[in-house]
Amino acid sequence: MKIVLIGQGGHSKVIKDIILSAEENEIAAYLDDKFSELKTVEQSITGPTEAAADLISYWGDVKFIIAIGSNSVRKKMKERLNLPDEYYATVIHRTACISYSAIIGRGTVIMPNAVVNADSQIGNHAIINSCAVVEHDNCIGNYTHISPNATLAGNVTVEEGVHIGSGATVIPGKTIRQWAVIGAGATVINDVPQYRTAVGVPAKVLRKEGEVLVNISTKKNLPLAASYERK
Ligand SMILES: CC(C)(COP(=O)(O)OP(=O)(O)OC[C@H]1O[C@@H](n2cnc3c(N)ncnc32)[C@H](O)[C@@H]1OP(=O)(O)O)[C@@H](O)C(=O)NCCC(=O)NCCS
Known part of the structure; x- marks a missing residue:
């Protein structure tokens, strides 16, 4: 399987090892916004994330993994790339x-x-x-x-x-x-x-900074997020 990794930080290194542990896999490209242009580097290709659609047009049969450790950044990247689900491995x-x-x-x-x-x-x-x-x-x-x-x-x-x-x-x-x-x-x-x-x-x-725990006007405890708040 030809796989493109989105993101080239620490988490991406771990995913690279997992992908390459199966002989049938190949990392075809690394896309990361630290790269400004699409170019060949050693046996692979690097480029900006906006090049994802170009790689699909070029190869057709290619899959992607968003190799970003932060859950929220991974979600934002998924939304930004806007690729159909079937392109993800x-x-x-x-x-x-x-x-x-x-x-x-x-x-x-x-x-x-x-x-x-x-x-x-x-x-x-x-x-x-x-x-x-x-x-x-x-x-x-x-x-x-x-x-x-x-x-x-x-x-x-x-x-x-x-x-x-x-x-x-x-x-x-x-x-x-x-x-x-x-x-x-x-x-x-x-x-x-x-x-x-x-x-x-x-x-x-x-507890969150500035969280209101007691309503002074009624002197009633406000409902907290859970009954087991940390003191
Ligand atoms: C829970 C966590 C996210 C909190 O991070 P944070 O929001 O920066 O919070 P802080 O470090 O300011 O700690 C806030 C309080 O929680 C306590 N605390 C933080 N993490 C704790 C933990 N794992 N267990 C027990 N207490 C913890 C701190 O001692 C501090 O207590 P205090 O207010 O009495 O001094 C972080 O400590 C943590 O455990 N992350 C998990 C990391 C991980 O497993 N990563 C895997 C990567 S592969």
């Missing part, structure tokens, strides 16, 4: 263990020794990093990142844009709402609200 390292009943989306990369168990669904442009475990019946959204050694027990839902930090654990049946972040090493035992960060064991949601 799904890359799975040969040491990853994926159930036959699991569904893996386009643009998603599954790294060495990761496990995705029965009936789990992984969305598009997600990263299941090295040694992460996604147990049975998980539903993992688009633009998510499950970091190395994280463990999602059965029936966990991870919504769009969520980042689960290295070594974190989520117990069965919990939901991590969109664009939340789970700190490295956390153990999540409650649902986590959208756009919030939760850390520690058990995980507690970090």
Whole structure:
């Protein structure tokens, strides 16, 4: 498969190794906005991201991976490129263990020794990093990142844009709402609200700067994002 990597930073290096670990794959080009023109470099081609459509016209049968570690930047790039979904590859390292009943989306990369168990669904442009475990019946959204050694027990839902930090654990049946972040090493035992960060064991949601906790006029506690706010 001829693959073009979008982005040429640290995350891209890891994806390059995974792609090249399968003999049938070839990295045809690297597109990154640090390049101003499309040109041949050694055995490959480099150029700006706007050249993606030109490469499709040139090669026809070519696939892309957005090799950018930040979930939000990966989403922005996907929207900016505006390529049809069928142009995105799904890359799975040969040491990853994926159930036959699991569904893996386009643009998603599954790294060495990761496990995705029965009936789990992984969305598009997600990263299941090295040694992460996604147990049975998980539903993992688009633009998510499950970091190395994280463990999602059965029936966990991870919504769009969520980042689960290295070594974190989520117990069965919990939901991590969109664009939340789970700190490295956390153990999540409650649902986590959208756009919030939760850390520690058990995980507690970090308060935001300037967050109003008590309404002085009524002296009533305002409903917080979760009943387990971190003191
Ligand atoms: C959770 C995280 C995103 C917070 O980053 P941040 O928003 O910059 O927050 P700060 O570093 O300012 O820390 C805020 C507070 O949370 C605490 N904290 C941060 N990360 C923590 C963690 N993983 N576990 C426990 N406490 C943590 C800090 O000690 C600090 O506490 P304090 O207010 O009592 O001093 C980050 O620390 C983290 O764990 N990222 C995961 C990184 C990772 O696994 N990457 C994988 C790449 S492959």
